[in-house]
Amino acid sequence: MLIYNAEIHTMDSRGVIAKGWIDTENGKIKNMGEGTPNLIPEDSINAEGGILMPGFIDAHTHLGIIEDGLDFEGDDCNESTDPFTPQMRAIDGINPFDRCFEEARMRGITAAASSPGSANPCGGEIAAIKTNGRRIDDMLIKKCGIKFALGENPKNVYNGREETPITRMAITALIREGLYKARRYVHDMDSYYSDSENYDPPEYDIKCEALMPLLERKIKAFFHCHRADDICTAMRIASEFALDSVIIHGTEGHKIADIIAEEKIPVICGPVMCDRCKPEMRGLELKNASALHENGVKIAICTDHTVTPIQYLPLSAQAAIKGGLSFDEAVKTITVYPAEILGIDDITGSLREGKDADLQLYRKGENPLDLMSEPVLVMVSGDICRREV
Template sequence: MLIINGVLHTMDGPVIECGFVHVEGDKITAVGPMSALPGGIDGPVVDAAGRHVYPGLVDAHCHLGLFGNAVGFESDDGNESTDPCTPHLRAIDAVNALDRCFEDARAGGVTCVLTGPGSANPIAGQFAALKTDGRWVDQMIVSAPVSMKFALGENPKTVYNDRKETPVTRMATAAIIRENLAKALEYMDKQNKADEDPDTDMPDFDAKLEALVPVLKGELPVHCHAHRADDIATAVRIAKEFGLHLVVVHGTEAYLISDLLAQEDIPVITGPCLTDRCKPELAGQSQENPVLLSRAGVKVAICTDHPETPIQYLPVCAAMAVRAGMDEEEALAAITINPAVIAGIADRVGSLTPGKDADIVLSTGHPLDWKSKVEQVYIGGVQVV
């Protein structure tokens, strides 16, 4: 397939005002201005004259497929709120690939999402990076697990206070995380000693601790739900104590400590922004949050937290950042290449780059113009819209 004459937002270089994208199979093979189009290319041609062409959008944090659309409890599989520590839970075991919101995602140009368990538990479980087209979740996986979900602040407090169980304070929430990380360190140490000494027995298998081992090795990032600045500080504190690879999720008050986060080189996934201040820890909500973070040098992604904000409104969330002062291409990066980099999947998605998956969107105008309409969407070179 050859897409020609489009305004290309490559996300790995400047905008190409009139360019082409060549696709072979499920990969992008060439991108450039029309003046550099090589001859002799075979295959169907898509004339994108007057259209904008950009990589499929990436939502860095949502719960797509885990909270069923218009179903209620029967399809509410995002929180195992019977145990505050559940690192062994896997998103892929709960995702309903046939939930209609996957169709909504594709219609909005969202071709890849990080989805997983919610924020009821201090340690909630394993997120997965999925393409948004498919009937069988195993065939949609880009990376699984892609991160481990932690949560601080109001959500665990509220859930377990209602149950009259621990944790009901921020101290207890942090203590549960520390306790289980310490147990996993001890478990890992016993495994290492058994590997080195044939006379030493392996520790009894523990699914929870086994799931935390790659977190402690730095192989699996921690995506930590934290809204208030003090909760963000706690996340950073724990990450330093255990050498974790930390990403802050939501970060509602992150702009208040943007310089500190920049010094620590900690990315922030901001959002959702299209919500009200529905609970106390959202009191400091500001549309300028991603703008101020980016200006401070923090790598920023923007998310919907679907279903908090419906997945198809991801570009609207980025457009809100533009209205607050962010450059258009920078805001587009926050829903394409930045989340891909933060998630460790930028070798597959996030930009129109030769060798990457042919996840491509064509729209009638700039992707962040609310009047633009998504006309065509390709995932792995196959048209899905």
């Protein structure tokens, strides 16, 4: 599929191509360039000067794992019978037929990270997925990390049962215990593989197995935390175990933006468009993303769907502009930056030859972040999901 006569926002070092074209084949961007292509097949799309850009990416959601319009039956987000569950996998709870996938596609959102919830100090494995498909295995981009949660959520869940953990100390201790066990498990496995005659393999432990890639820095540690002190606890744990880590929410990040920058830890900000629904969100400010960015922190904007419906991801980025972020940076927070944070930037998040054809097209002069805007063309891995041109 050839798309030509487009203002191409590449979201990489090439910036904006004022008049360009992109040719896709077998789900990938085959070629792209400036000007008018030499050959224009009959089934090509004339963008008529419209904005062609990568599909949006929501870096933190519970898409498909908390289903729309359902209560307990459709909520598979938290296995809150055990506070430490790294072996849980989001892909085993996601229903790709949830209608919110279509609502995401219709607004140009082509990928998202769907995560276990924050009831447990460790909730399980996060999946970066495409928003188009019928089988989650085919939609999976990457198993990108393990979800941890600090602060109010685990405290509330287990305090009601009079079970551990009911304090921040206990939450952190459980995480630390699990990581130390996994570290020892890795050591024992290494000993066995290097000298099987003198060492026996450790007894199989599914929790330790799930944490092994984390300790080897093959996947990332995603820490749910709102308050500044919880953010510092997350950074303390990350340092102690040499984890490649990410802060989710980071509501009070603006209070310690310089400290976060020193640690070189990215922050997925959001939800932006919500009320201060619990004590640890009292520090919610629209300026948060801007303050973090100005201090050199890599940021992404998220909806935390279903807290804010996923189709309002672009509007959430626009709200961050009201808080001081520039338009160009706001667009990056829902395209290339989340791709980099999730470790999928080799596949999506910007437009370049060889990457997946995750594209969206807007009419000339339209603001892609505006509430009233909708793409006239959406492609996910080369499949046309919406076409009005």
